[in-house]
Amino acid sequence: MNMAITASGLRKSYGDKAVLDGVDLSIGAGTIFSLLGPNGAGKTTTVNVLTTLLKADGGTAHVAGHDLTTAPEAVRAAIGVTGQFAAVDELLTGEENLQMMADLHRLKGGERKRVVSELLERFDLAGSAKKRSSTYSGGMRRKLDLAMTLVTRPQIVFLDEPTTGLDPRSRRTMWEIVRELTSDGVTIFLTTQYLEEADQLADRIAVLDQGRIVAEGTPDDLKRQMPGSHIRLRFTTIDELDSAARALPGSTRDDEALTLRVPGSGGTKSLRLLLDRLGESAIEAEEVSVHTPDLDDVFLSLTGHATTEATAS
Ligand SMILES: Nc1ncnc2c1ncn2[C@@H]1O[C@H](COP(=O)(O)OP(=O)(O)OP(=O)(O)O)[C@@H](O)[C@H]1O
Numbered sequence: 001m002n003m004a005i006t007a008s009g010l011r012k013s014y015g016d017k018a019v020l021d022g023v024d025l026s027i028g029a030g031t032i033f034s035l036l037g038p039n040g041a042g043k044t045t046t047v048n049v050l051t052t053l054l055k056a057d058g059g060t061a062h063v064a065g066h067d068l069t070t071a072p073e074a075v076r077a078a079i080g081v082t083g084q085f086a087a088v089d090e091l092l093t094g095e096e097n098l099q100m101m102a103d104l105h106r107l108k109g110g111e112r113k114r115v116v117s118e119l120l121e122r123f124d125l126a127g128s129a130k131k132r133s134s135t136y137s138g139g140m141r142r143k144l145d146l147a148m149t150l151v152t153r154p155q156i157v158f159l160d161e162p163t164t165g166l167d168p169r170s171r172r173t174m175w176e177i178v179r180e181l182t183s184d185g186v187t188i189f190l191t192t193q194y195l196e197e198a199d200q201l202a203d204r205i206a207v208l209d210q211g212r213i214v215a216e217g218t219p220d221d222l223k224r225q226m227p228g229s230h231i232r233l234r235f236t237t238i239d240e241l242d243s244a245a246r247a248l249p250g251s252t253r254d255d256e257a258l259t260l261r262v263p264g265s266g267g268t269k270s271l272r273l274l275l276d277r278l279g280e281s282a283i284e285a286e287e288v289s290v291h292t293p294d295l296d297d298v299f300l301s302l303t304g305h306a307t308t309e310a311t312a313s
């Protein structure tokens with residue numbers, strides 16, 4: 001397979017803090033790759049390194065066949081980047097923002113006009129083209145931002161958390177747009193905090209945690225590694241939590257929240273078994289809830305700590 005991006009042993013530190021701690025990547029051309037991780041995992045840093053905005057301290061990478069360190073110009077010519085924070089100029093209208101991008105890339109006359117109007121149409125922004133982008137909703141601004149990235153028809157598009165903060169409908173619209181891009185042969189490098197998003201879009205997912213890739217594979221590969229559903233019990237005292245943890249080996253406790261996480265499907269059979277065990281030891285739970293796997297579960301199973309701890313440390 002033709003590789004759009006390869007990286008080996010990428011490192012980056014700030015002071016004595018290793019933000020990227022040996023990242024390896026291998027992304028096929030025309031595929032959607034998702035880098036999944038919580039706040040502070042190093043997603044934006046990875047994007048910044050691969051897009052030549054930031055110099056790595058170590059490691060090598062090729063983007064669109066060009067060496068990042070020896071041919072940064074060629075890399076820049078092949079890629080488009082939609083950063084985590086919208087690059088839209090709020091004083092300009094949607095149309096003017098796109099024209100500005102076209103001018104920056106020296107598109108002329110007919111082509112400039114055609115590209116701008118095509119993108120406005122494609123992103124459903126034609127009706128608001130003459131309105132100042134400061135009046136746009138978050139979803140419209142994100143779409144405009146992505147449209148601006150596509151002015152140059154890049155082969156590889158980097159999208160840093162394209163749907164964070166969007167409502168479910170805008171998120172779906174964005175997913176549709178991303179899928180359409182790959183049907184034109186574009187390679188997508190997408191970061192996200194949402195497992196569902198990676199699952200919906202990506203051909204391959206890498207899970208990033210504290211600057212290290214802790215798992216990599218197709219969405220199905222990752223799901224197989226994921227724990228199943230679990231049941232959460234909340235208690236009123238630490239003594240009750242202690243007794244429950246003893247009665248239910250294999251469970252994970254959270255002393256602060258006074259909760260116990262017990263693997264189990266949440267079906268009537270596993271619930272009845274669980275409640276019987278508690279009953280045998282005369283333990284009362286304050287609350288019982290059933291949870292299906294989410295990003296926290298993936299992280300807990302892959303790294304032994306929850307996403308919130310990754311943020312705190
Ligand atoms: N310029 C900088 N100086 C010092 N530390 C930095 C700098 N940029 C990033 N960091 C640190 O590097 C770590 C990774 O940051 P990064 O922005 O790559 O995370 P992220 O995965 O994109 O997070 P988020 O989901 O919040 O966007 C964080 O702990 C952050 O504080």
Ligand SMILES: [Mg+2]
Nearest residue numbers: 043044045084
């Ligand atoms: Mg980020």
